[in-house]
Amino acid sequence: MYGKKVKLRILFLSLALLAAVLTIFLILKSLEENVVYFKSPTEIKNINELSDKKIRVGGLVKKGSILSSAEKINFVITDFKNEISVSYKGAVPNLFAEGKGVVAEGFLKDRNFLVAKKILAKHDENYMPPEVKKALENN
Amino acid sequence: MIYNYLGNYSLVFCLIFSLIIFFLCFKSINDPRKIIEKNIFSLLFLQLLTIIISFFSLIILFVLSDFSNETVYNHSHTTKPIFYKISGSWGNHEGSLLLWLFVLVLFIFIFSLTSKKHPKKYRIFTIIFHEIIVLGFIIFLLSVSNPFNMNYPIPYEGLGLNPILQDPALAIHPPILYLGYVGSSIIFSSALAALVQGYVNKNWASHIKKWIIISWIFLTLGIMIGSIWAYYELGWGGFWFWDAVENVSLMPWFCLTALLHTIIVLEKRNILKSWTLILSIATFILSLGGTFLVRSGILNSVHTFANDPSRGIFILIFLFIIIFLSVIIFFLFQIEESTSRKTFFLSKETSLIINNWFMMYFLSVVLIGTTYPIFLEVLTSDKVSVGPPFYNKLLIPFLIPFFVVMAFGPKLQWIKTKFSKIKYTNFFYFFISLAASVFIIRYSEAKYLFSTAIFVTSFILLIKTIEGFFEKKNNFSQKLSHFSFSIFILSILLNGAFSTEFSANMKQGDELNINNNSIKFINLKTLNKNNYKTVITTFEIKDKQGRILKFNPEVRIYNQPEILTSEADIKSNIFSDKFLVVNLLKDDGYFNVRYQVKPFMSWIWFSIILLTIGGILSFFRKI
Secondary structure, eight states: OOOHHHHHHHHHHHHHHHHHHHHHHHHHHHHHHHEEEEEOHHHHHHOSSOOSSOEEEEEEEOTTOOEEOSSOEEEEEEOSSOEEEEEEOSOOOTTOOTTSEEEEEEEEEETTEEEEEEEEOOSOTTOOOHHHHHHHHHO | OHHHHHHHHHHHHHHHHHHHHHHHHHHHHTOOOSSOOHHHHHHHHHHHHHHHHHHHHHHHHHHTTOTTBHHHHHHOOTTSOHHHHHHHHHHSHHHHHHHHHHHHHHHHHHHHHHOTTSOHHHHHHHHHHHHHHHHHHHHHHHHHOOTTOBOSSOOSSOOOOOGGGOSHHHHHHHHHHHHHHHHHHHHHHHHHHHHHTTOOSHHHHHHHHHHHHHHHHHHHHHHHHHHHHHHHHSSSOOSOOOOHHHHHHHHHHHHHHHHHHHHHHHHHHOOOHHHHHHHHHHHHHHHHHHHHHHHHSOSOOTTOOSOOHHHHHHHHHHHHHHHHHHHHHHHHSOOOOOOOOOOOSSSHHHHHHHHHHHHHHHHHHHHHHHHHHHHHHHHHOOEEEEOHHHHHHHHHHHHHHHHHHHHHGGGSOSSOOOGGGOOTHHHHHHHHHHHHHHHHHHTSOSOHHHHHHHHHHHHHHHHHHHHHHTSOOOOHHHHHHHHHHHHHHHHHHHHHHHOEEEEEEEOTTOEEEETTEEEEEEEEEEEEOSSEEEEEEEEEEEOTTOOEEEEOOEEEEEETTEEEEEEOEEEEOSSEEEEEEEEEOSSSSOEEEEEEEEETHHHHHHHHHHHHHHHHHHHHOOO
């Protein structure tokens, strides 16, 4: 019915289309598995069930809350409405300090306690992560 | 004071010249003469001159610390070293856009001088399309990000430059990266012009190839310098974080690398015309889109500095105009694909096309990963971030087939390669690679099956690229680039597999033991420097063999603006980098200490430099 050339072209096109669909599916699927949600302490207070997935908590480091020992660092993240305690073992970035913005990434033990695996702080002294700013404004 | 006016009015003149160039170009299209009128050249030159005046006015303002200028006030300080005063002029938003414009105008001037062998109309159209971009940028500068805004009353002191930007690598990073970005604008305008004029052929390909190579060299170097800076300055000890701002520079790179390979097919075989054009257009749109994402503050990144949404909207509108323009032109003007001789599937063309597929796949992963959080936040107001696991999971498995294609692709011939030409030595290579990989994997904590596959393929790639040097085919630049790429990949893999890290909080006098290494905090001293105070610490690290290494990482407290930075102490040798960084938590005597051993770190940088040398050689190669 159709020439060999047309058949080949249809085959090629459908293969390309299939590859494209598969690619996008693959990407979206691993996106779902690998994104890290960002919450403020208040939002954490209000979530219904704790998941065991990695999470980011952002806010300000409460003044006077940093407690260091040889093993780890404990501090409190606040959005001036609610607070969450964080325990962290590892290296901190330059701008990690009391009263400054911070994002802690890790696992929630309960609604008041986060075991952090990574601490992020932005490298501009006036800069506040947009998420933190928003979280602070909302409260 | 006077330089403010000088800079500002030069920009206005630049705008006027741009409009006149438009007018003259449109007039010149219908002119039957074969050469471009002299006055277009002189106007392009005048335009360049106005930008140079404007750019140097800004530099002079910075050098003089003239705080009547708002940009200088916001980003400079009298105590700043002269070198950073100068580099500060393009380290900020306004200045960096002026630099964009400078390079834009410089490139079109160079283009108009070096394209004399090509049809007049094609050149005129290139100038027209390019002037559209120039015009967009001038209006952008004059309306929402004028570097010459005045301050009144004149402040006595500036706000200072963020100290982590006071760094030699970051002083040259923006200009080099921009040369790469802006180089893609020439490719863009010339692609559109070639499309309009039906000039998409071998001649065009070999002409525009030079511009592609130039942009590619600068983009590669620019990304590398940014990465080196992040490595030693941010104190994280890594060189790539899959941060949004980094991704934004990587996306045009994938596109440009794909283009670099496709253009060879167009040059040699006169096929893949539409695809070449799409890539040319996409590269520039990604560069421009990247600028938009970085400057608008939409992207949530650790590298974002202060920003202003109105600027974002301007670039967004401009971006849409450019996309709209190119799509319309692309669909209005048909390209005659030459009905070429049939291509056998086992041929150089196919392998180059496969390279493009991989590049497009890598590009789409990075693009989706970077923009997904933005879309999700708009749609659901959920705030998310996409981190390294996503990229590792989606990119690394695909590297395995990519390396295989890269190892064998360049050996194929144009049009058709016979199966019988495949040599048995390849099996030998395979077993050597397998042995080497198993040996490596045994001593690392990597996943057995998966890591073996990736190591085997990258070793095969290395061996095949080395083998390439002994073959007679005379394209040294390609061999060198592929060889350095394989070194690059292997260094990254080995670096990933054998890096070790340790961190703790230590007080002066503390000693800790980790895996037979001992780390001792000897002492610290405080010094006052011109624009910062510094705490220099001394650490001793004793390794298994009892050798002692001394490290002196610093914590600096800058005065203007008041900010803490850590200066890591890195001991490099050819095998590994030893990286020690300390950080002050608060005034309780504890220092946050991170010690990392990163094997083959310098090989990563070295291989990228070698890669660009390959590019430079290919630029000077006669076809």
